[in-house]
Structures are given as structure tokens and as C-alpha cells.
Amino acid sequence: MGLLDDLDRGLLDLIFPRDCAVTQSPLDQGAYRHLSPEGAAALPRIADPRCLTCGHPFDGWLEGERSCPHCIALHPAFDRALCVFRAKGPVRQILHRIKYERSPYLADDLVAAACTDEPFRRHLAGAVLVPVPLHTAKAWSRGYNQSERIAVGLARLIPGCTAEALLEKHRPTESQTRLDRTQRLRNVAKAFRLKRGQAVDPSRRYVVIDDVLTTGATLHACATVLRAAGAKSVDAAALAHG
Numbered sequence: 316m317g318l319l320d321d322l323d324r325g326l327l328d329l330i331f332p333r334d335c336a337v338t339q340s341p342l343d344q345g346a347y348r349h350l351s352p353e354g355a356a357a358l359p360r361i362a363d364p365r366c367l368t369c370g371h372p373f374d375g376w377l378e379g380e381r382s383c384p385h386c387i388a389l390h391p392a393f394d395r396a397l398c399v400f401r402a403k404g405p406v407r408q409i410l411h412r413i414k415y416e417r418s419p420y421l422a423d424d425l426v427a428a429a430c431t432d433e434p435f436r437r438h439l440a441g442a443v444l445v446p447v448p449l450h451t452a453k454a455w456s457r458g459y460n461q462s463e464r465i466a467v468g469l470a471r472l473i474p475g476c477t478a479e480a481l482l483e484k485h486r487p488t489e490s491q492t493r494l495d496r497t498q499r500l501r502n503v504a505k506a507f508r509l510k511r512g513q514a515v516d517p518s519r520r521y522v523v524i525d526d527v528l529t530t531g532a533t534l535h536a537c538a539t540v541l542r543a544a545g546a547k548s549v550d551a552a553a554l555a556h557g
């Protein structure tokens with residue numbers, strides 16, 4: 316964050332005092348810019364046991380064979396995906412504001428809250444974080460790529476990580492929200508490619524970063540490109556599991 320950004324924020328805070336994005340109560344100084352301690356505690360988190368492939372929680376499951384309904388037919392190009400939150404309640408609302416209400420700054424607090432999750436930190440530590448890209452037209456109309464902001468924020472807080480925007484989306488795709496898994500896979504297949512002039516180092520571990528993992532189709536498509544470019548170790552991570 317630059318000095319000007321800090322000054323702007325200070326000025327904005329004077330004019331528009333900040334409220335907690337979850338409880339709407341006025342905010343004082345604290346660990347987060349837009350979350351009160353109560354708001355941060357109310358974010359629904361995923362705990363173990365969870366699916367070792369897509370990170371979906373196995374609520375109420377006991378010992379024995381587990382087959383995950385969320386990724387059983389996916390055969391993802393990534394080895395393991397991990398998510399911190401469930402995309403419901405306040406997390407769903409914040410993600411919606413980040414994406415559709417021009418509030419990218421809210422991602423910084425979700426990132427900071429996600430980094431208090433020890434398994435998530437271990438999952439990312441030392442990796443190259445590769446944000447899921449937006450198509451240029453979408454990036455222009457939105458003004459930012461939330462996944463890139465998340466990857467940069469994570470790289471700032473987790474030791475040994477770098478964020479590298481290695482991929483581009485060269486084909487626009489229709490919104491995934493109303494599609495089932497098969498349609499989503501078809502929709503995003505071949506939509507991504509390595510940016511011109513970028514290369515993959517086979518000795519490094521790559522983690523594809525998105526805001527939400529729903530079926531895993533987008534993360535799979537990005538991981539496929541990294542594998543084809545020579546990456547040997549590819550994982551995925553999202554702030555929330557849809």
C-alpha cells in the first residue's frame with residue numbers, strides 16, 4: 316500500500332467513519348480495517364476433517380471411507396485445494412461486495428483473517444501464488460481482479476511466498492453461477508493460457524489462487540495450464556468453499 320493510498324484512507328475514515336462489514340457497528344482501531352473482533356469471529360470457518368482434494372468440510376462424518384460429492388468426478392489437475400471459510404452468511408456477503416460492489420479493499424481483511432488459519436498458512440508457505448486471471452474486458456469493467464489482490468495480500472503475509480500473475484484468460488466465458496459441474500468444466504476449458512514471455516520453474520511449487528472454490532472447474536483449468544507448461548507441483552487455494 317502506498318503513502319497516497321494511506322493518506323486517502325485516513326481522509327476517507329474522517330469523512331466516512333468505518334463500520335464493521337459484518338456487524339455494522341462503528342469500528343475503532345483493531346487488527347482489521349473493516350472487521351470488528353466480533354465480526355471476524357462470526358466468519359464461518361472450515362475445520363478438519365475435510366476433503367483432501369477440494370477442501371470441502373466433512374461435517375458430521377466419522378471414520379471410514381469418505382467420498383466427496385464436490386470433487387468425485389473432477390480428477391483435478393491440482394493435487395490439493397484448501398479453503399478457510401465457507402461461502403455463506405457474512406463471508407458470502409463480503410465476497411459479493413468485493414466482486415460486484417467495487418469494494419476490493421474488503422479482500423485485505425478476509426486475507427488477514429485467513430492467514431490466522433495454521434493449515435492454510437502451511438499450505439501456501441514457500442509457494443508461487445498464481446491468481447486466476449480475468450478476461451481483459453471483465454478486468455476493465457470491474458477495475459481490478461479480486462483474485463490478484465488476494466494473491467498479493469497472501470504473499471505479503473506468508474513467509475517465502477511470491478504472487479506471480481503468470482496466466483491470462485484469452486477467451487471470455489459465460490458466468491459460472493448457473494452452470495452445473497460438467498457445463499462449468501466445458502465453459503472454462505482452454506479459456507486460460509500462460510502469458511507471453513512467462514515460464515514455469517519445475518523445481519517450484521505453484522498454488523492457484525481464487526476467491527471462491529465452487530466446483531473446482533476454474534482452478535482445475537488454471538492448474539492444467541501450469542502442468543502443461545512444465546510445473547511438477549501444483550496446488551490450489553481459495554478464501555472460501557462455495
Ligand SMILES: [Zn+2]
Binds near residue numbers: 366369383384387
Ligand atoms: Zn472434495
